[in-house]
Amino acid sequence: MTLLHPAAASAAAEDDAAIPLLSVDRLKAYYRLKLFGIDREVRAVDDVTFAIGRNEIYGLAGESSSGKSTLIKTIAGAIRPPLAVETGSVCFNFSDGTRDIYRLTPRELGEIRWKRLSYIMQGSMSVLNPVRRIRHSFTDFALPHVPEKGAAFAERIGRHLERLHLERSVLDAYPHELSGGMRQRVAIALATVCGPEFIIADEPTTALDVIVQKGVLAMLRGIQRELGSSVLFVTHDMAVHANLTDRLGIMYAGRLVEEGRTRDLFRQPLHPYTRHLISSLPQIGDDTPKKGLEGSPPNLAAPLSGCRFHPRCPLAIDICRREAPPMVAVAPGRRVACHVVTASPDAVAPAMEEVRP
Numbered sequence: 001m002t003l004l005h006p007a008a009a010s011a012a013a014e015d016d017a018a019i020p021l022l023s024v025d026r027l028k029a030y031y032r033l034k035l036f037g038i039d040r041e042v043r044a045v046d047d048v049t050f051a052i053g054r055n056e057i058y059g060l061a062g063e064s065s066s067g068k069s070t071l072i073k074t075i076a077g078a079i080r081p082p083l084a085v086e087t088g089s090v091c092f093n094f095s096d097g098t099r100d101i102y103r104l105t106p107r108e109l110g111e112i113r114w115k116r117l118s119y120i121m122q123g124s125m126s127v128l129n130p131v132r133r134i135r136h137s138f139t140d141f142a143l144p145h146v147p148e149k150g151a152a153f154a155e156r157i158g159r160h161l162e163r164l165h166l167e168r169s170v171l172d173a174y175p176h177e178l179s180g181g182m183r184q185r186v187a188i189a190l191a192t193v194c195g196p197e198f199i200i201a202d203e204p205t206t207a208l209d210v211i212v213q214k215g216v217l218a219m220l221r222g223i224q225r226e227l228g229s230s231v232l233f234v235t236h237d238m239a240v241h242a243n244l245t246d247r248l249g250i251m252y253a254g255r256l257v258e259e260g261r262t263r264d265l266f267r268q269p270l271h272p273y274t275r276h277l278i279s280s281l282p283q284i285g286d287d288t289p290k291k292g293l294e295g296s297p298p299n300l301a302a303p304l305s306g307c308r309f310h311p312r313c314p315l316a317i318d319i320c321r322r323e324a325p326p327m328v329a330v331a332p333g334r335r336v337a338c339h340v341v342t343a344s345p346d347a348v349a350p351a352m353e354e355v356r357p
């Protein structure tokens with residue numbers, strides 16, 4: 001197995017577009033706390049590098065507290081104390097120019113929100129004002145960012161709702177009058193009405209039952225294709241990733257530990273943590289009892305030396321306790337941070353042959 005230079009792997013991952021829409025480079029974001037007079041830092045995002053191409057849905061998976069929400073906050077420039085960005089950069093290559101998110105003024109950041117970069121949150125009530133009709137949410141968020149005003153603006157909203165198979169009458173409802181699924185559909189309509197180039201979706205279907213979830217995901221996939229937007233989709237639910245995302249990044253304890261095309265990760269997971277996530281998914285006809293992962297995730301305020309997964313890893317060897325494994329490109333578009341995987345190319349090589357395009 002030939003290990004690729006990260007730049008070569010990165011280029012290979014971006015088959016569809018020469019320049020990624022989002023580039024995150026060596027990003028570290030820590031919560032800086034003072035507890036009983038003692039300074040503590042929670043290393044929630046610790047040296048994360050990845051890129052998202054145009055027109056792709058990139059999934060981010062990992063168990064609770066692995067740093068997913070912190071990563072998307074830092075990507076969106078929504079950084080409030082005690083969270084602080086230590087090092088690294090986040091650049092968007094929008095159609096009207098490149099923006100380094102940490103060099104923008106609050107005004108410049110406000111100008112790209114909704115128009116170029118928008119969000120779909122888990123609780124749609126956080127964007128839909130509970131005491132105002134839905135129409136006012138559209139006015140508040142979208143009106144400043146589109147050229148149409150007055151009747152032309154109302155027509156734009158109406159046409160967008162119809163495109164998403166929503167009745168125009170939904171505009172007259174209060175959020176509490178709609179079901180959870182319908183509220184999430186409205187939140188997707190709101191997030192996409194200005195035609196954003198990049199959408200961040202944070203657990204948008206987690207609170208919904210499976211049938212409603214399927215409809216909401218199909219709606220998101222449909223509008224993403226129509227607009228040609230890129231999506232960063234965050235959920236711990238691997239089944240959702242399998243159905244929706246094009247590429248997948250796996251986070252563990254503040255770090256990205258594996259990345260590749262979603263189908264390749266499911267067909268041949270390399271990192272022991274990814275293998276665990278995938279093997280614990282239920283499969284029809286398989287009634288063998290699923291074993292949970294022993295131990296608990298590390299305390300990010302006192303990170304371990306070496307690989308953060310080593311105390312729970314069935315494959316851990318000596319070096320895993322001493323040195324943090326770097327993310328290494330092992331095939332075009334495939335990276336993994338694991339000493340065992342990268343040190344045993346022969347064992348992994350046949351598997352990697354399968355995932356080569």
Ligand SMILES: Nc1ncnc2c1ncn2[C@@H]1O[C@H](COP(=O)(O)OP(=O)(O)OP(=O)(O)O)[C@@H](O)[C@H]1O
Pocket residue numbers: 031033042044062063064065066067068069070071082236300
């Ligand atoms: N405001 C905060 N102050 C201090 N630590 C925080 C704060 N918010 C999150 N953390 C810590 O940062 C780490 C990463 O949390 P984060 O919420 O980003 O993980 P997550 O993967 O999104 O989890 P979940 O799926 O449960 O939302 C955790 O250790 C968490 O306790």
